[in-house]
Amino acid sequence: MKEALNNHLKLAVSLILAFALMTVVAVAQKKTNAKEKSLEEKLAASRAELISAANDYKASLEKLIELLEKDVTAARETVERRKKLFEESVISKRELEESQRQLAEAEDKVFDAKKQISEADGVIAEVIAAEQMAKMKPAGAGAFISTIAFIRFTGNAGWNIAEAGKVQGFFSSRFGRSLPVSAFGQSVTHDKLGYDHRNAMDVAVHPDSAEGQALMAYLRSAGIPFLAFRQALAGSSTGPHIHIGYPSKRFAR
Ligand SMILES: [Zn+2]
Numbered sequence: 107m108k109e110a111l112n113n114h115l116k117l118a119v120s121l122i123l124a125f126a127l128m129t130v131v132a133v134a135q136k137k138t139n140a141k142e143k144s145l146e147e148k149l150a151a152s153r154a155e156l157i158s159a160a161n162d163y164k165a166s167l168e169k170l171i172e173l174l175e176k177d178v179t180a181a182r183e184t185v186e187r188r189k190k191l192f193e194e195s196v197i198s199k200r201e202l203e204e205s206q207r208q209l210a211e212a213e214d215k216v217f218d219a220k221k222q223i224s225e226a227d228g229v230i231a232e233v234i235a236a237e238q239m240a241k242m243k244p245a246g247a248g249a250f251i252s253t254i255a256f257i258r259f260t261g262n263a264g265w266n267i268a269e270a271g272k273v274q275g276f277f278s279s280r281f282g283r284s285l286p287v288s289a290f291g292q293s294v295t296h297d298k299l300g301y302d303h304r305n306a307m308d309v310a311v312h313p314d315s316a317e318g319q320a321l322m323a324y325l326r327s328a329g330i331p332f333l334a335f336r337q338a339l340a341g342s343s344t345g346p347h348i349h350i351g352y353p354s355k356r357f358a359r
Pocket residue numbers: 228232289303306307308349350
């Protein structure tokens with residue numbers, strides 16, 4: 107009787123142990139899956155975070171521009187007033203020039219804020235493209251990928267922003283004007299958004315224009331990597347541009 111009880115007890119203990127072991131294995135498996143998933147999720151989350159930060163940044167700049175434009179209007183009125191006073195010999199030329207300098211300064215501030223908005227738009231377009239590229243097969247060196255939204259050449263000659271002069275030289279000798287660079291390397295905007303753009307430059311040309319086509323043909327022949335945006339991507343009002351260099355992989359601050 108005692109032995110039977112012992113056997114029952116043993117069975118119960120081993121059942122409990124087996125169940126406990128199964129639970130441990132299941133939890134461990136769940137943890138591994140969660141770990142794998144969290145890496146993808148982290149990247150997707152940091153992209154989403156970056157896009158939302160860029161949109162907030164743009165919104166604050168737009169508010170700032172409204173105020174700065176009021177300053178421009180006021181400065182312009184001062185210049186007009188002082189012009190008259192100067193003509194009437196009421197004020198000195200120096201006083202007129204001082205107001206003209208203040209007007210130019212106010213206009214520069216608006217220009218800078220607008221440039222920062224266009225840089226933020228560039229970041230948004232590039233992050234959206236990175237999202238799409240993350241879903242595609244990894245592309246090796248020298249690969250050329252063309253989608254409705256973007257064109258990508260992965261390059262095979264390496265790239266350093268110090269070589270930008272070569273690209274500028276090609277463009278100005280072909281088109282008789284300087285390369286329209288909209289973002290060169292790391293800007294204050296990129297810093298603020300925690301976006302690594304140190305080794306890249308953005309050129310404001312449409313990839314389907316004659317200039318864009320010639321520039322991309324040159325970059326391909328020189329083995330220089332680029333990412334060209336054909337159209338404003340969803341969620342971004344940015345105009346088409348060509349990003350010369352590798353796509354940014356760093357989104358963390
Ligand atoms: Zn870029």
